[in-house]
Amino acid sequence: MISRRIPYMFLCLFLILAAPAAYAQFGLEEGDDVTLSTDANATQAQPQLVFAAPDSVPVGEPFLVRITSTKPLNEVDIYWQGKEVMPKINVWNDKHVALAMLGTDVLNAKPGKQELVVTASIDSVRKTYKKNVTIAAKKFPRQDLTLPKKMVTPPQEVYDRIARERKVIAEARNTISPERMWKLPFKRPVDGDVTSAYGLQRFLNKQPKNPHRGMDFRAPKGAVIHAVADGKVLLVGNHYYAGNSVYIDHGNGVVSMYFHLSKVSVKEGETVSRGQLVGLSGSTGRATGPHLHLSIGVLGKLVDPAPLFEKNVDQMLQ
Numbered sequence: 001m002i003s004r005r006i007p008y009m010f011l012c013l014f015l016i017l018a019a020p021a022a023y024a025q026f027g028l029e030e031g032d033d034v035t036l037s038t039d040a041n042a043t044q045a046q047p048q049l050v051f052a053a054p055d056s057v058p059v060g061e062p063f064l065v066r067i068t069s070t071k072p073l074n075e076v077d078i079y080w081q082g083k084e085v086m087p088k089i090n091v092w093n094d095k096h097v098a099l100a101m102l103g104t105d106v107l108n109a110k111p112g113k114q115e116l117v118v119t120a121s122i123d124s125v126r127k128t129y130k131k132n133v134t135i136a137a138k139k140f141p142r143q144d145l146t147l148p149k150k151m152v153t154p155p156q157e158v159y160d161r162i163a164r165e166r167k168v169i170a171e172a173r174n175t176i177s178p179e180r181m182w183k184l185p186f187k188r189p190v191d192g193d194v195t196s197a198y199g200l201q202r203f204l205n206k207q208p209k210n211p212h213r214g215m216d217f218r219a220p221k222g223a224v225i226h227a228v229a230d231g232k233v234l235l236v237g238n239h240y241y242a243g244n245s246v247y248i249d250h251g252n253g254v255v256s257m258y259f260h261l262s263k264v265s266v267k268e269g270e271t272v273s274r275g276q277l278v279g280l281s282g283s284t285g286r287a288t289g290p291h292l293h294l295s296i297g298v299l300g301k302l303v304d305p306a307p308l309f310e311k312n313v314d315q316m317l318q
């Protein structure tokens with residue numbers, strides 16, 4: 001009996017010891033939640049670094065990248081589609097955790113493989129990890145809208161205004177600040193139903209326009225609008241298209257935007273908490289009636305906000 005067990009135990013021991021080396025050879029090109037031994041001299045099966053990122057994400061959908069280390073983690077840099085974010089590192093349960101939100105924009109995302117690169121100092125040793133994330137094609141429904149012609153084509157005299165606002169908006173949307181203030185799930189900004197989902201292919205008076213890069217919520221004039229997460233007010237504006245609008249920085253490249261408000265209740269530079277009053281809904285700017293348009297920017301890309309209201313971090317990483 002004993003003699004039959006011993007070779008089996010050796011086999012198990014061999015598999016445990018061999019496993020980290022096998023993973024290290026494959027690197028992070030293959031598979032998800034890869035457990036890597038980062039120390040060449042390590043002989044124990046104890047994982048030291050876990051890098052979690054999806055293999056595949058539909059166009060426009062936000063996703064998370066998480067690096068968990070049992071050794072001190074410093075200066076984590078995440079590179080994605082020409083942008084760089086240095087996520088805040090939290091120490092939790094003796095583990096060092098860096099979490100970042102990434103995504104693509106329905107406006108210009110190209111289906112196919114995209115390289116995700118992470119560099120990190122683990123116990124003062126600089127390491128680089130790479131993984132291919134597949135951007136999966138997604139079909140978005142078509143939405144036809146008929147609007148008065150002057151609403152679709154702005155008059156010449158507002159062109160300068162629109163150009164000026166575009167710069168200010170792009171700057172706010174591309175803000176990448178060092179403190180991560182966001183947590184998941186986000187709070188819904190208003191009680192109403194979703195009337196227009198993210199990604200709709202819009203045709204205004206039969207002319208193709210940009211896809212819908214946010215979510216519209218039913219909201220009568222004066223409905224209370226809440227901040228989706230903790231953050232700091234980046235920009236309050238009265239813009240040609242968005243009307244009275246509020247931009248909140250949630251840190252590490254995540255920005256929420258609230259458009260067409262009848263009243264703004266916050267000031268630039270003000271710190272806000274999740275659920276705090278931001279303003280009241282309305283129909284200012286280019287809107288056919290009162291509603292809330294919400295956009296979520298991630299490293300400047302406008303992503304689908306919907307999953308962020310439904311999932312916590314672990315669910316997003318599954």
Ligand SMILES: [Zn+2]
Pocket residue numbers: 196212214215216292293294
């Ligand atoms: Zn909208």
